[in-house]
Amino acid sequence: MAAVIPAVTRISSRIIRILGCNPGPMTLQGTNTYIVGTGKRRILIDTGDADVPQYINHLRSVLNYEEIDLAHIFISHWHHDHIGGIPDILESLGEKTKYCQMWKFPRAQDELPDNVTFEHLKDGQEFSVEGATLRVIHTPGHTEDHVIFHLLEDNAVFSGDCILGEGTAVFEDLYDYMNSLQDIANIQPNTIYPGHGNVISNPMEKIKFYISHRMEREHQIMDVLSNNRKQTFGEQDLVKLVYQDLPEKLIKAAESNVNHHLVKLLKEEKVKKHNNLWQYNETHPYIKTC
Incomplete structure (x- = not known):
């Protein structure tokens, strides 16, 4: 049985995980979202589902307790349990997202939340906030727009739905997916922070199994x-x-x-x-x- 994931977990000095509070057959205990950085302005990776006030309350509590704002929101891919929470975050946490930019890799037929403007992520693009540098790596397969984020300081990967903390992932295109798994293997990450499930401390073994x-x-x-x-x-x-x-x-x-x-x-x-x-x-x- 998988270990229970708390609603909020301080994983390290530069990573806080907030569970999306949206459990289900496809989301496991829920979508993992991550606040990354050590300074006043930080990055949020993924946003969970729409209409989950419990998640918004947890996110608000973390932002207030840490006395931080969001500089960027990164979306790993277009599925509702990763992108759906953006409108609620912007509406409910306005002061904390006043100068926040939303980023996503483009998709041929994107289905984006209403009244939200996204900038386009690019393969190889790097973003820095105090205490963290994230490199964008396009990893299609699960979806055509899927990306992972490589945390350079820790040689860690935020894997979205490409690699899960438990079970195996589904995909749209197996050819692309297998190539993406190899791209992650080539990084030889020390740790993987998945979109669902617990932290993966044996990344190479997990990738080899996949x-x-x-x-x-x-x-x-x-x-x-x-x-x-x-x-x-x-x-x-x-x-x-x-x-x-x-x-x-x-x-x-x-x-x-x-x-x-x-x-x-x-x-x-x-x-x-x-x-x-x-x-x-x-x-x-x-x-x-x-």
């Missing part, structure tokens, strides 16, 4: 295709061959998962697609990797 978890399913799919190179398969066919004793209610989800893998493999030219059926690509021999 990668191997996805590759295991990919190997199963490719084994079927490579052992039956002249045949074509639909997602339903592959689910029956790859998943053992799968309850009927989970079949559609499994088909979607298999499709994510196939689209990734298509981008890597390891499979071909004909009339919505999939086949091993003989021109790019399959080499199993860990």
Whole structure:
């Protein structure tokens, strides 16, 4: 059972975590939001859901107790449990956000809160406040606009929904997602502060698990295709061959998962697609990797 996350936690001299108070099947105990910095003007990463007065009260208490304002609000991605709280924060904490800038990586069809103006984050961009320097790293996959924030002073990463404190993450594009996991691995962070779940103190082990978890399913799919190179398969066919004793209610989800893998493999030219059926690509021999 996961350790209980308090409503407010001082993680270090430069990081305060405030739980979004929005528990659920997808949000776990709630969305983690983080105040970063040591000076009068600090950065808030993510804002939880809309219409959660308990979260706003906790945030207000922290800002008042610390006698600080918000210089910037960074959004890791467009999902409602990360961006939804911005209007409530601006309305309820006006004096504390009077000169605050809102930042988000652009998305093709952004669904942004009304009456909120966002500046565009850029890959590699750096922001500094007293006690903290954050580098923006575009990590698409969970969503196309997803970013993480690399805290340079501690070599720590605020991972949003790319890596969770418990369980595994969902994604829109597996090809992009796997590349993003490798980008985080290349940082070799000392600590990961996830968008949901507890602090990850063994980042490289966690990232390796995330990668191997996805590759295991990919190997199963490719084994079927490579052992039956002249045949074509639909997602339903592959689910029956790859998943053992799968309850009927989970079949559609499994088909979607298999499709994510196939689209990734298509981008890597390891499979071909004909009339919505999939086949091993003989021109790019399959080499199993860990």
